[in-house]
Amino acid sequence: MAVADSPVIQQYKRAKAQYPQAIVMFRMGDFYEILGDDAAIASDVLKITLTRRRTAQAGDEGIPMCGVPYHAAEGYIGKLLEANYKVALAEQTETPEQAKKARGSGALVNREVIRLYTPGTLTEESYLPAESSRLLVALYGSTETNRMEGALAWMDVSTGDVGVRSVTQGSLPMVLAGLSVGEGVTPPETETLFAQALTQNGADGRRLVSVHPGIFTPHAAQESLKRAYGLADIGGLGLPDEAAVRAVGGLIGYAELTQMGKLPRLKVPSLVASTARLSIDPRTRRNLELTESLAGRRADSLLGVLDACATSAGARLLARWVAEPLTDVAAIAARAEAVTLLVTHAEARTNLRNHLRETGDVARCVSRLLLGRGSPRDLGVLRSTGTVLPGLASTIQALAPKLPPLLAHHAAQLQGLGKLTAKLAEALADDPLPALIREGGFVRQGYDAELDHLRAMVTDSTGLLEALERKEAAASGMALKVKYNQVWGYYLEVTKAQLESAGQTPPAHWVHRQTTTQAHRYTTPELMALERDLGSAGAQAQRREEEILAELLEAVKAHSMALLDVSEALATLDVLANLAHVAARQTWVRPVVDASDAFDVENGKHPVVASKVGDFMPNGCNLTGGQLWLLTGPNMAGKSTFLRQNALILILAQMGSYVPATRAHIGVADAVFSRIGAADDLAAGQSTFMVEMVETAQILNRATPKSMVILDELGRGTATYDGLAIAWACVEDIATRLGCRTLFATHYHELTALEGTLPRVSCWQVAIKEWKGDIIFLHRVEKGAATGSYGVQVAKLAGVPAQVVARAAGLLEGFTKTSRGRGVMRVDELSLFAAPVAAMPETPQENPIEAKLKRVDVDSLTAREALNMLYELKGMA
Numbered sequence: 001m002a003v004a005d006s007p008v009i010q011q012y013k014r015a016k017a018q019y020p021q022a023i024v025m026f027r028m029g030d031f032y033e034i035l036g037d038d039a040a041i042a043s044d045v046l047k048i049t050l051t052r053r054r055t056a057q058a059g060d061e062g063i064p065m066c067g068v069p070y071h072a073a074e075g076y077i078g079k080l081l082e083a084n085y086k087v088a089l090a091e092q093t094e095t096p097e098q099a100k101k102a103r104g105s106g107a108l109v110n111r112e113v114i115r116l117y118t119p120g121t122l123t124e125e126s127y128l129p130a131e132s133s134r135l136l137v138a139l140y141g142s143t144e145t146n147r148m149e150g151a152l153a154w155m156d157v158s159t160g161d162v163g164v165r166s167v168t169q170g171s172l173p174m175v176l177a178g179l180s181v182g183e184g185v186t187p188p189e190t191e192t193l194f195a196q197a198l199t200q201n202g203a204d205g206r207r208l209v210s211v212h213p214g215i216f217t218p219h220a221a222q223e224s225l226k227r228a229y230g231l232a233d234i235g236g237l238g239l240p241d242e243a244a245v246r247a248v249g250g251l252i253g254y255a256e257l258t259q260m261g262k263l264p265r266l267k268v269p270s271l272v273a274s275t276a277r278l279s280i281d282p283r284t285r286r287n288l289e290l291t292e293s294l295a296g297r298r299a300d301s302l303l304g305v306l307d308a309c310a311t312s313a314g315a316r317l318l319a320r321w322v323a324e325p326l327t328d329v330a331a332i333a334a335r336a337e338a339v340t341l342l343v344t345h346a347e348a349r350t351n352l353r354n355h356l357r358e359t360g361d362v363a364r365c366v367s368r369l370l371l372g373r374g375s376p377r378d379l380g381v382l383r384s385t386g387t388v389l390p391g392l393a394s395t396i397q398a399l400a401p402k403l404p405p406l407l408a409h410h411a412a413q414l415q416g417l418g419k420l421t422a423k424l425a426e427a428l429a430d431d432p433l434p435a436l437i438r439e440g441g442f443v444r445q446g447y448d449a450e451l452d453h454l455r456a457m458v459t460d461s462t463g464l465l466e467a468l469e470r471k472e473a474a475a476s477g478m479a480l481k482v483k484y485n486q487v488w489g490y491y492l493e494v495t496k497a498q499l500e501s502a503g504q505t506p507p508a509h510w511v512h513r514q515t516t517t518q519a520h521r522y523t524t525p526e527l528m529a530l531e532r533d534l535g536s537a538g539a540q541a542q543r544r545e546e547e548i549l550a551e552l553l554e555a556v557k558a559h560s561m562a563l564l565d566v567s568e569a570l571a572t573l574d575v576l577a578n579l580a581h582v583a584a585r586q587t588w589v590r591p592v593v594d595a596s597d598a599f600d601v602e603n604g605k606h607p608v609v610a611s612k613v614g615d616f617m618p619n620g621c622n623l624t625g626g627q628l629w630l631l632t633g634p635n636m637a638g639k640s641t642f643l644r645q646n647a648l649i650l651i652l653a654q655m656g657s658y659v660p661a662t663r664a665h666i667g668v669a670d671a672v673f674s675r676i677g678a679a680d681d682l683a684a685g686q687s688t689f690m691v692e693m694v695e696t697a698q699i700l701n702r703a704t705p706k707s708m709v710i711l712d713e714l715g716r717g718t719a720t721y722d723g724l725a726i727a728w729a730c731v732e733d734i735a736t737r738l739g740c741r742t743l744f745a746t747h748y749h750e751l752t753a754l755e756g757t758l759p760r761v762s763c764w765q766v767a768i769k770e771w772k773g774d775i776i777f778l779h780r781v782e783k784g785a786a787t788g789s790y791g792v793q794v795a796k797l798a799g800v801p802a803q804v805v806a807r808a809a810g811l812l813e814g815f816t817k818t819s820r821g822r823g824v825m826r827v828d829e830l831s832l833f834a835a836p837v838a839a840m841p842e843t844p845q846e847n848p849i850e851a852k853l854k855r856v857d858v859d860s861l862t863a864r865e866a867l868n869m870l871y872e873l874k875g876m877a
């Protein structure tokens, strides 16, 4: 027979039913308990013991349970969020005494979910990295046709930033790659698609996306928008279509759900046209190491070398600029113009950056305060930031009589906080302010008479009683004492002798309490009030401070739009000054950026590699008019570096930044594509070659004449002739059909025959110097084709034993002769339609070692493969 759940289990199950997607942490006395399936997950993630809890009134096996002490909950919640779980915190909403009073003895204490923590809706400093964002992203799309079409909206709950753009099934992964997604939400129809797109970006899409049908209906979405922006009609928001309305509306609806109905102050959604950003697919982002290196380090990425920002909001904005370069020539020029002014005014730039260092993370403070999670410290940050603003504004104004529009705009945004700053300065105590409201003591002495009085009572009760004693003595002309006992509390005592010898009657306001043998005891209304106040002064002082805090919060709320403007201005000024600082420090140049098809860079450098190797060799590159450079050179010569450096220069230019070169002229590209590295997807379970071909297909299908393409060692994942054939066909297709600016590094020397037969194709090599059988890498890119691949020399440099190097050199010579003798392949015969099969060498009668060696393409071996091969050959011998 089934036994009924115990009342507390029933209560737990109700909470869990309300938040099925979250791990419910259920407050029981000094612990939060986690039950059922949640317990198994939590014990695993948190490394805590799993036990069982009885569920029914009597004899059952119980359900899995684990628990964490309530005072350490923050750390545990952080770990669960880090692992992309959501956490619902169910608190006791009354004390056991209150429960007893309300519902009789044995009554169960009420518990309710008071907060839902989700990875994309966090505001606490402890859960959020200062220098990166965790965005909440909503996808609404129609799937009526085969291909999804819709809108993607994003929000930074911690700052109130909101944006939306239209997406298609094809562009979704690329758009997502430009956003740092903390969490996604979507209706059921688009769940799989959304999760897959996130997974392509290297995240666990299934875990990140949750499904909510209700909030995306046209009605619910409109209502959410009206509520959030206080509008009767949403027309003014300028959302372009129904998909955008439903994406942003659903996004807000979800944010409200997680914040228990509250919302931070939201900015009007920024609309980004799908063509307004340089499109960079997820793999290209990784290959180019835009925001982190392949090894996962921020410091070794483009962002890492660019970021010397003075503020964390600036660092976050810079990450966005790097992730999403622009395509609009005027918008790029606006940024570059501001950077130029700051490059040329070194002293003002230093001043500006020093001022910026004194400002705080305004947007995050405001969001926390408006969500009711702020602390006196957050108010302190607004005060100190407000104090710096006038100095900042005048530093910018002094830069030039007529500021570039972008600087003028942001300088103007710095106005409007004078009153709030003054109020905060008046009301708040000096730093350091407490982190918690209940610690108290954050209101300045002298700001509020009532609070001062209450505090005085707490700290100086004796003084107050003595003051009253003096006052009464002076008024009555008698010597008297304020005393205290258990029965009467405080009283005034006058000796009988005093009273009689003075022949006086007590003043009218004295109330007689008691007569003893020696003395008369009185009280006064004032003394009674003082006594009452002394008893409750502590609690009253706290309450009064909370009232003052509430007033200050109202003032913050009233200024929230101005505060968000200030925060945007500070972040943008920081990024501009930072780009100027980096440019000036490294003597970069401002590129000419226009709508042409130019790509002409003189003495370009790889911004990251050049910051690490002292004597970086600068190299020019000219792809103007859709040139395709075929680049050859031995391994380690610097081919990949050269490819990447040019893509990075394009990205920097389209961010509005200066570039590492002595001169650059760049026509904006619509997209950058790359195919680099052959052995990096084994972990994903796909064959290297398959991955290579999928990527190549994407590039050939998506690139336009306005794109930039860099291809490194295409065809390497398969047998030599296959690879060569494919590489050959790709070069032909890019050069004749696409005509887009392309760098193509290859170890197939045969390809160099294409120069002169195809339009816009030219051969370049990374120079080396041979010296006594060794090679010296010059890292210099020059016209021409490499004469050999120097694999043997590179093997020697890598420390392959001398006898093996010598043997390999001998073998190589043999192979080269044989292949020449047989005429293995005549390049002019090799085109896509003349199948290379005919040219394949026949299988000769030879010993297995020799046979194996002949099949090896020495050029394409990695050092590791070469080593493995050696072991194998040795084994065979």
Ligand code: ADP
Residues within 6 Å of the ligand: 609, 613, 615, 616, 617, 618, 619, 633, 634, 635, 636, 637, 638, 639, 640, 641, 642, 779, 780
């Ligand atoms: P490849 O792709 O030809 O095998 P890489 O581009 O990986 O060669 O470069 C190999 C190494 O050579 C890099 O790690 C870098 O340290 C160095 N290098 C590359 N280009 C330059 C350069 N222009 N100046 C100085 N060192 C360079």
